[in-house]
Amino acid sequence: MLNLPPRLGTRLTGAQFANLHTFAVAARHLSFTLAAEELCLTPSAVSHRIARLEQALEQRLFERLTRRIRLTAEGERLYQLVQGLLEELEEALQPDATATVSGALTLYARPSITQCWLVPRLADFQQRYPQISLDIRTGNEAVDFRARHIDLALLYGDGDFPGLASELLMNEQVAPVCSRQYAERHGLIDAPQRLQQCTLLHDALAWDHAAFDAEWQRWARRHDALAYLPSGGLTFDRADLCALAASNHVGVAMGRRHLVQPLIDQGQLILPFGDFEAAAGQGYYLVHPPREPVPVRVRVMIEWLRECVQ
Template sequence: MTDGQNRLLNGWQLSKMYTFEVAARHESFALAARELSLSPSAVSHRINLLEAELGIQLFARSHRKVALTQEGRRVYWTLKSSLNTLNQEILDIKNQALSGTLTVYSRPSIAQCWLVPMLGDFTRRYPAISLTMLTGNDDVNMQSTGVDLAIYFDAAPPGHLAHEFLMDEAILPVCSPEYAREHGLLNNPQNLSRCTLLHDRQAWSNDSGTDEWNGWAQQFAVNMPTSSGIGFDRSDLSIIAAINHVGVAMGRQRLVQKRLERGELIAPFGEKTLKCRQHYYVATLSGRQWPKIDAFIGWLKERAS
């Protein structure tokens, strides 16, 4: 079967969906008929046909009254959301698309430590674009969630998405100055064996466990503690723990740089940094080279450089 034959909705049903949207908005066939310049019986007939074709009861009928069923309410809110999105896109096209909403999805640590503190610069440059920030550790379904672009940290992006390189990353151990003094860590990585290690167990798409620490220790021939320490599902949480003297975190240089500059953290082993195999990249749905998306990606690359 062709894609068109597989669709649950066809052109005839889409035309009836407009009648349904008006009737659902008013929850009245009579008021819908007045808005559509039809008779109430014509509205009722169209809704009956739509229900039969979809195999879903959209309205519960009683004497001189109709009400959306639970299924009808779901269809209505989905239709309303789709129409709002379509209307916004048409407005964006008319306004050269440098206005309207832009929904950005990011790993929580990237958003908290790197992206969010810079957003004021973007909004000053593009005041007509309204940003919505979403975060999570999973690969988001951009089509169903309305996400326009996503920022990931991994070795390779999902194959079905268009993507652009954003920036490299390197890792290095960091801790509070107090913790370093207490455990004699300055230029003494062998003393790590007596410390609590802090790490991001979901540093990339698969469960990374202690991979970051193990990779760094192998590179610099450092003996690790027998305990795996404390694991988090976000890199920024391990950094907060390190600031509060809980242990030594494996920090991502891009995300901890400002903390290092402010003296909240120190890198007790100096230049012992390991370049990550993973990198940051921006992903979008193929074919969405829209001006507002391009503007945000261009701004991200400028800030990354």
């Protein structure tokens, strides 16, 4: 049996269309207050619109809980339908394939790859698509595509993103890095056993659910060097800060090539134990909610990012 959304008891009027739009915004935020801010209404007006829609559908769309709301099963089905229709409408309003692509696009990415790899390339995207209003947000927390209205995310991980569409954008390579001064002071060149007397620099949020020293542990297991790793060290919540600390003689970081290659080219970092090697199972992924069709503005961003790694 088909899992259909609830049906309106009356024809779709302008008022009901407004109610449906209000519902979609409230469902995305899971908050009447945030929906009111986006729609320039009062929370009371949002609540009244939702109540009128629920009355017309003869269905409860939200469960009103203490200090929060959540969608009912009927509300979730209706949200998926309305959101899909709005995206199809946006797609249809693009005049043709050769027309100027426009609209707002929110891209969420981890701070390190944003600063070291994405931002230096953005001038080209802006030149090609000046009518796209690009909003880049960064963070290490789990991505809430609905509440934060995120169109596309650039994430570092192993490709496991349940319930989301994803594709590998580029693989990563890793190797320990430090400044030449630090390597000479500790006699590190081709001597990983000397790590025992060093300070290790850790990205404690390397990927979702990673241990604070996950990158070092993986490298050490591949090189039979677990006994060389000192306990503790300094932890950061960004890989680029680990690299910056290493370039300032603080310790040894696990460098990701896409983030640290410019510092190596400039002589601020060296590879004391040899060249980069593949980061087992780890890479940068483009992730977004599954939807068909994918909006034009999102498609051009994905295509542009693919070009950047060719």
